[in-house]
Amino acid sequence: MSDPIIEIKQMNKWFGNFHVLRDINLTVEQGEKTVICGPSGSGKSTLIRCINRLEQHQEGSIRVEGVVLDDSSKGLEEIRSNVGMVFQQFNLFPHLTVLENCVLAPIWVSKMAKAEAEELARKYLERVRIPDQADKYPGQLSGGQQQRVAIARTLCMNPRVVLFDEPTSALDPEMIKEVLDVMVELAHDGMTMLCVTHEMGFARKVADRVIFMDEGEIVEENNPQDFFSNPQNDRTKLFLSQVLQH
Amino acid sequence: MSSATHWTPKPPRPAPVHTVGVRGWIRTNLFATPSDTLLTLVAMAVLYLTIDTLVHWAYIDATFSGANRDACLKAVQGACWPFVDAKLGQFIYGRYPELERWRVDLVFASGVIGLIPLLIPAAPFKRANVIYLLGFFPVFAFIMLTGGRFGLEPVETTDWGGLLVTLVVAITGIVASLPLGILLALGRRSQMPIVRSLCIGFIEIFRGVPLITVLFMASVMLPLFLPDGVNFDKLMRCLIGVALFSSAYMAEVVRGGLQAIPKGQYEAAAALGLGYWKSMRLIILPQALKLVIPGIVNTFIGLFKDTTLVLIVGLFDLLGIVQFHFTDASWATPETHITGYAFAAFVFWVFCFAMSRYSIFMENRLSTERD
Amino acid sequence: MSRRDVVLQFLMLVLLGLGLSWLVSNVTGNLERQNIASGFGFLNERAGFGISQTLIEYTEDDTYQRVLIIGLLNTLLVSVIGIVLASVLGFVIGVARLSSNWLISKIAMVYIEIFRNVPLLLQIMFWYFGVLRNLPSPRRAIEIGDSAFLSNRGIVLPGFTMLEGAGWYVAALAISLTAWFVMRRRAHKKFLTTGTPQSYWRVLALGAGTMFAIAYAMAGFPFAADVPALRGFNFRGGVNIIPEFAALLLALSLYTAAFISEIVRSGIVSVGQGQREAAAALGLSNNTTLRLVIIPQAMRVIIPPLTSQYLNLTKNSSLAVAIAYPDIVSVFAGTTLTQIGQAVEIIFITMMVYLSLSLLTSWAMNSYNKRIALVGQNA
Numbered sequence: 003m004s005d006p007i008i009e010i011k012q013m014n015k016w017f018g019n020f021h022v023l024r025d026i027n028l029t030v031e032q033g034e035k036t037v038i039c040g041p042s043g044s045g046k047s048t049l050i051r052c053i054n055r056l057e058q059h060q061e062g063s064i065r066v067e068g069v070v071l072d073d074s075s076k077g078l079e080e081i082r083s084n085v086g087m088v089f090q091q092f093n094l095f096p097h098l099t100v101l102e103n104c105v106l107a108p109i110w111v112s113k114m115a116k117a118e119a120e121e122l123a124r125k126y127l128e129r130v131r132i133p134d135q136a137d138k139y140p141g142q143l144s145g146g147q148q149q150r151v152a153i154a155r156t157l158c159m160n161p162r163v164v165l166f167d168e169p170t171s172a173l174d175p176e177m178i179k180e181v182l183d184v185m186v187e188l189a190h191d192g193m194t195m196l197c198v199t200h201e202m203g204f205a206r207k208v209a210d211r212v213i214f215m216d217e218g219e220i221v222e223e224n225n226p227q228d229f230f231s232n233p234q235n236d237r238t239k240l241f242l243s244q245v246l247q248h
Numbered sequence: 249m250s251s252a253t254h255w256t257p258k259p260p261r262p263a264p265v266h267t268v269g270v271r272g273w274i275r276t277n278l279f280a281t282p283s284d285t286l287l288t289l290v291a292m293a294v295l296y297l298t299i300d301t302l303v304h305w306a307y308i309d310a311t312f313s314g315a316n317r318d319a320c321l322k323a324v325q326g327a328c329w330p331f332v333d334a335k336l337g338q339f340i341y342g343r344y345p346e347l348e349r350w351r352v353d354l355v356f357a358s359g360v361i362g363l364i365p366l367l368i369p370a371a372p373f374k375r376a377n378v379i380y381l382l383g384f385f386p387v388f389a390f391i392m393l394t395g396g397r398f399g400l401e402p403v404e405t406t407d408w409g410g411l412l413v414t415l416v417v418a419i420t421g422i423v424a425s426l427p428l429g430i431l432l433a434l435g436r437r438s439q440m441p442i443v444r445s446l447c448i449g450f451i452e453i454f455r456g457v458p459l460i461t462v463l464f465m466a467s468v469m470l471p472l473f474l475p476d477g478v479n480f481d482k483l484m485r486c487l488i489g490v491a492l493f494s495s496a497y498m499a500e501v502v503r504g505g506l507q508a509i510p511k512g513q514y515e516a517a518a519a520l521g522l523g524y525w526k527s528m529r530l531i532i533l534p535q536a537l538k539l540v541i542p543g544i545v546n547t548f549i550g551l552f553k554d555t556t557l558v559l560i561v562g563l564f565d566l567l568g569i570v571q572f573h574f575t576d577a578s579w580a581t582p583e584t585h586i587t588g589y590a591f592a593a594f595v596f597w598v599f600c601f602a603m604s605r606y607s608i609f610m611e612n613r614l615s616t617e618r619d
Numbered sequence: 620m621s622r623r624d625v626v627l628q629f630l631m632l633v634l635l636g637l638g639l640s641w642l643v644s645n646v647t648g649n650l651e652r653q654n655i656a657s658g659f660g661f662l663n664e665r666a667g668f669g670i671s672q673t674l675i676e677y678t679e680d681d682t683y684q685r686v687l688i689i690g691l692l693n694t695l696l697v698s699v700i701g702i703v704l705a706s707v708l709g710f711v712i713g714v715a716r717l718s719s720n721w722l723i724s725k726i727a728m729v730y731i732e733i734f735r736n737v738p739l740l741l742q743i744m745f746w747y748f749g750v751l752r753n754l755p756s757p758r759r760a761i762e763i764g765d766s767a768f769l770s771n772r773g774i775v776l777p778g779f780t781m782l783e784g785a786g787w788y789v790a791a792l793a794i795s796l797t798a799w800f801v802m803r804r805r806a807h808k809k810f811l812t813t814g815t816p817q818s819y820w821r822v823l824a825l826g827a828g829t830m831f832a833i834a835y836a837m838a839g840f841p842f843a844a845d846v847p848a849l850r851g852f853n854f855r856g857g858v859n860i861i862p863e864f865a866a867l868l869l870a871l872s873l874y875t876a877a878f879i880s881e882i883v884r885s886g887i888v889s890v891g892q893g894q895r896e897a898a899a900a901l902g903l904s905n906n907t908t909l910r911l912v913i914i915p916q917a918m919r920v921i922i923p924p925l926t927s928q929y930l931n932l933t934k935n936s937s938l939a940v941a942i943a944y945p946d947i948v949s950v951f952a953g954t955t956l957t958q959i960g961q962a963v964e965i966i967f968i969t970m971m972v973y974l975s976l977s978l979l980t981s982w983a984m985n986s987y988n989k990r991i992a993l994v995g996q997n998a
Contacts, residue, residue, distance in 0.1 A: 014261070016263035016264075016267065016268070018263070018268060019262065019263050019268050020260075021260035021261055021262075021263070024258050024260070024261075025258065054899075054900055056896050056899060056900065060263065060264050060267055061264065079902045079903070079904055080902065081902075082899060082900055082901070082902040083901065083902025084902075085900075086900070087896075087897075087900035089893060089896065089897060089900075091893050093891075093893040093894060093896065093897035094897070095894065095897070095898075095912055095916075096916065097915050097916050097919070106901070106903070106911065107901035107902060107903060109811065109814065110903060110907050110911065111901065111902040111903060111904075111907075112814075113814040113815060113816070114814045115811070115812050115813050115814040116811040116812055116814075117812065118814070119814075152897075155901070156900075156901075159901060159902065216255075216257065217257035217258075218260075219257060219258055221255055222255075234253060235253055235254075235255045236253070236254050236255060237255040238255075276719075277719070277720065277721035277722075278720060278721060278722060280719065280720075284719070284720050287718075287720055287722075287723055288720060288722050288723075291720075291722045291723055291726055292722065294726075295722075295726065439624065440624050440627070440628050441628075442628040442631060442632060443628060443631065446631075446635070452974075452977075452978070453970075453974060455977070456973060456974040456976075456977035456978060457934070457969075457970045457973045457974055457977075458934035458935065458937040458938075458948070458973060459934075460937045460938065460940060460948055461937065461948065461952060461966060461969050461970050461973065464948075464952055464956075464962075464966055464969075465966050465970075468956065468962040468966065469962045469963060469966055471649070472645070472646050472649045472650065472962060472963065473642045473645055473646060474645060474649075475645050475648075476645075476648060476649065476652065549736075553736075553737075553738035553739065554738070555738075556738040556740040556741060557740060557938070559740070559941070560740075560938075560940055560941055567738065567740065567741050567744070571744065571748075574748070582753060585745075585748050585749040585753065586745070586749045586750075586753075589741060589744065589745040589748075589749050592741055593737045593741055593742075593745070596736070596737055596738050596741065597733070597736045597737050600735075600736035600737070601732060601736045604732075604736065
């Protein structure tokens with residue numbers, strides 16, 4: 003077996019004096035699909051934002067493909083280009099067309115030729131099922147379409163792992179499915195995924211492992227089967243009863 | 249289902265000491281990276297030099313008392329504050345007769361009394377307050393300042409000067425430009441093409457030219473437009489120029505507010521059977537004006553600073569009178585100019601800064617009300 | 620439009636017409652009584668006064684029309700240089716205001732709060748009467764380096780005069796600049812098709828070097844230094860910047876920079892944190908993010924208010940009249956008006972000049988805005 007893609011050891015993070023992440027240990031292997039859930043304010047978004055250093059941790063270590071993340075890391079941009087991220091608010095670049103959004107990083111980071119990058123972008127746009135919107139601007143698309151473009155944009159960098167930060171939370175209910183379908187397909191294609199989401203159906207369907215967080219700690223982790231039917235912990239139980247009752 | 253264990257969260261630990269507190273703050277805000285450190289050191293050096301120079305000039309090397317220039321002529325020269333002290337009466341009232349200055353004070357006090365409760369959003373009786381300030385106060389101020397009635401000694405406007413003229417020009421401009429600006433803004437959004445084009449023409453012309461040309465027009469051209477024998481005094485002509493000029497700017501601010509009111513409000517007002525003027529007065533304008541209070545205050549700040557331009561057409565506002573007293577040979581020192589300008593700048597700054605803080609305060613208040 | 624509206628508007632027109640004709644009759648009556656001529660004939664008369672700064676040739680024998688052009692050019696000169704300086708300073712202060720360095724950010728804030736809350740006219744007079752006119756006389760001028768002097772007559776800088784053959788150097792410079800532009804474009808194109816960054820500096824430096832070598836071979840060194848020297852009561856030679864210009868330029872730039880920095884700041888802030896994070900997550904470097912993501916979006920927010928600041932600066936340059944810098948208001952609506960007395964025509968022409976500048980700018984602005992407007996409802 004190869005090195006784990008992500009390896010977090012005894013990681014702690016504070017916002018000012020507020021202790022947001024407490025002694026986090028987490029390892030993500032190649033091809034593994036992990037779902038992180040928990041109440042809001044439990045630190046789950048902060049955790050995955052630490053993985054591509056959008057947030058900086060103060061104690062412990064994070065390794066991405068064996069490279070330690072700290073102040074001195076020279077190749078931060080390279081690490082980031084290998085770690086894709088899909089945001090809750092899509093964060094597409096509104097002044098660029100869908101195609102331009104997708105080819106930006108391949109051209110400027112991977113130094114790919116423009117024609118080649120466009121071909122790649124069109125391939126991924128087809129994969130997220132919006133090949134015909136390439137020349138539109140993000141503002142002309144629905145939320146669901148925008149999120150799928152954001153996924154395509156990330157895939158264009160051929161990332162080794164994709165982090166999803168509540169990708170469906172900002173979407174209208176009828177658009178959630180179209181985004182989840184794309185994510186399920188991605189999972190079936192073998193992509194390594196780390197998803198912060200409240201979509202428990204998605205977790206059941208594709209996750210290898212579900213992690214429950216509260217108060218900045220990992221409270222419980224298990225395979226989805228056991229996690230949902232047999233939670234080990236009263237806090238997990240309470241949470242599940244709240245999110246699964248409808 | 250098996251029985252679950254009870255989970256207790258780990259107690260939070262305090263953050264590593266180098267990241268919080270004074271030490272953490274200094275590290276992240278001043279010395280985060282080597283280039284940051286360099287920047288901080290350079291900034292500190294520049295700051296030290298600036299403050300050191302200022303303190304020396306304004307305090308350590310400055311002269312604080314004396315009857316004429318002799319006191320200020322020293323080897324190392326700083327500010328010549330006795331100049332300001334000796335001329336303070338002139339700077340505030342101009343040549344307004346000393347025995348009558350209480351009238352100016354009274355007008356000033358009654359204005360402040362009306363203004364303060366108006367500026368405090370929570371203060372009651374807003375309507376009565378506005379009527380007092382826009383109805384009673386201008387008449388009262390006019391009678392008190394010009395005199396000639398009720399046994400008051402008449403005082404020609406040519407004798408007015410200093411802060412008095414600055415405030416008269418600013419306040420008249422403010423009071424006149426608001427209603428004019430509202431009318432122009434409504435006219436610009438009118439369905440009637442002739443009204444609309446007249447308003448657009450007026451607004452764009454006045455916004456397209458510098459105030460100084462408007463003041464020239466008011467002081468040189470206006471007398472030509474009036475029938476023979478009819479004339480206003482110079483102050484009045486400037487007031488007209490300033491009011492027309494600022495009403496064009498005010499109109500654009502108000503228009504912004506009118507555009508921000510959702511169409512539903514207009515439709516709701518029409519559905520209630522309200523006519524144009526009623527729906528404007530009762531529904532639309534109160535909302536629109538409230539939205540643009542920050543913009544209105546910013547226009548006032550601009551207007552207040554622009555009052556200095558009247559010195560170019562020969563009125564003695566605060567800056568004009570300070571400039572005028574530089575010619576007084578008994579106070580001629582190398583530092584007189586800078587001292588005078590520093591004093592005038594400080595007075596203008598206090599007014600403008602206070603207004604801009606108020607505008608920010610209202611902006612924050614409005615944005616929290618909207619959420 | 621209802622019938623009432625039509626009648627109302629008709630009445631307004633009639634009233635306006637009556638009002639205008641009343642004004643016109645007043646004006647003609649007043650002009651006759653005061654023996655003031657009317658019409659634009661005066662433009663061809665001899666001006667008979669000197670002007671302290673002229674960009675094109677001018678003598679007292681030239682006409683008022685020439686005076687108008689001189690004034691306009693002086694207005695444009697101080698405005699254009701002022702706009703450049705204010706923009707540079709404004710951008711620096713705006714970025715400094717957003718610095719994570721607390722001290723830098725606070726210094727920028729203090730600058731902004733001081734300069735924008737003190738009347739511009741006061742600042743102009745401060746720099747002119749308080750500082751520049753307070754400097755020692757030319758005989759005791761402050762020396763900067765060896766050949767620049769600061770005195771109450773202005774700033775004198777060393778210049779150079781081009782002798783015969785300097786054209787070779789001008790040509791070399793022009794060719795090198797053109798080559799730079801062409802090569803930059805080609806390199807960018809090639810980068811997009813191949814994906815490898817293109818370096819063209821070496822070729823460019825070699826080419827430009829050759830060009831200047833040829834110029835030297837053909838013409839030698841055809842320049843003569845023009846160092847200012849004290850002759851009697853003033854300096855001769857060099858480039859003289861009159862104190863009126865320096866004071867006006869300084870005040871306009873410092874004042875407008877305070878406003879521009881606030882525009883720049885809010886423009887950059889308007890580009891959400893999410894955009895920066897998305898760019899970072901894609902692996903874009905700070906520079907690339909700034910160039911391709913932040914600046915293009917911020918400029919959309921910055922440019923409209925920035926243009927109106929440029930217009931304000933141009934209009935504010937009319938305060939020149941207070942310190943007698945020979946701008947259009949000063950020499951035309953000032954001196955010319957005093958000599959001729961035809962207030963209506965002169966004020967009309969002056970206002971028209973400013974109005975045309977404003978309308979031209981807003982027209983250009985509007986078409987630019989249409990071109991860059993963000994497409995779509997969520998943008």
